[in-house]
Amino acid sequence: xxxxxxxxxxxxxxxxxxxxxxxxxxxxxxxxxxxxxxxxxxxxxxxxxxxxxxxxxxxxxxxxxxxxxxxxxxxxxxxxxxxxxxx
Numbered sequence: 675x676x677x678x679x680x681x682x683x684x685x686x687x688x689x690x691x692x693x694x695x696x697x698x699x700x701x702x703x704x705x706x707x708x709x710x711x712x713x714x715x716x717x718x719x720x721x722x723x724x725x726x727x728x729x730x731x732x733x734x735x736x737x738x739x740x741x742x743x744x745x746x747x748x749x750x751x752x753x754x755x756x757x758x759x760x761x
Contacts, residue, residue: 677751677752677753678751678752679694679749679750679751680749680750680751680752681745681746681747681748681749681750682717682719682729682731682740682745682746682748682749682750683726683729683742683745683746685717685719685750685752686719687719687720687721687722688718688719688720689718689719689752690716690717690718690719690752690753691716691717691750691751691752691753692714692715692716692717692750692751692753693711693712693713693714693715693716693717693748693749693750694713694749694750694751695713695748695749696711696713696747696748696749697747697748702744702747703747706740706744706748709733709736709738710733710734710736711733711738711748715733715734716733717731717732717733717750718731718732718733719731720732720737726742727741727742728740728741728742729742729745731745
């Protein structure tokens with residue numbers, strides 16, 4: 675299966691991707707994991723505020739708002755079905 679890796683802040687609005695890793699070295703990252711953003715989980719980008727910060731995502735049935743610097747710590751992969759729809 676073909677994949678494309680990027681950080682969550684680079685995920686286009688309306689796209690879905692699977693979390694592959696995140697920087698777990700600070701309390702903010704621990705809090706994000708407590709809210710459901712964990713490796714293997716699928717997230718969807720819902721949109722960006724003016725000037726791109728914060729951004730809204732959908733994960734595990736909840737909507738969350740993240741600052742760009744928080745989303746930059748989360749690495750995601752677009753899956754093959756998302757890659758085909760972007761061509």
